[in-house]
Amino acid sequence: MVKEIDKNIYSRIEIKELISKLTDQELITEVVFNRSKTIKRIIEIQKEIWIPIHRDKEEYFKAMDDDGLKRQLSMHEYALANPV
DSSP states (O other): OOOOOOTTTSOHHHHHHHHHTSOHHHHHHHHOSOHHHHHHHHHHHHHHHSOGGGOOOHHHHHTSOHHHHHHHHHHHHHHHHSOO
């Protein structure tokens, strides 16, 4: 099971270690509860790691199918855990 990640308690390295212990399917199964929660999480990550010009609008994600949202969530979680 995925532990609830509190940004104030865990460092990026610790978050990366937690995520890397899971397979992609486990991560998707545990993190994606519903569409609106997934969209909110993606937008939260974008606010933290993207400059404003690269932030997507909520409508962009609402237009995606479930598989597209799952891919977006996986990519954003990976980007958060592996800063450049």
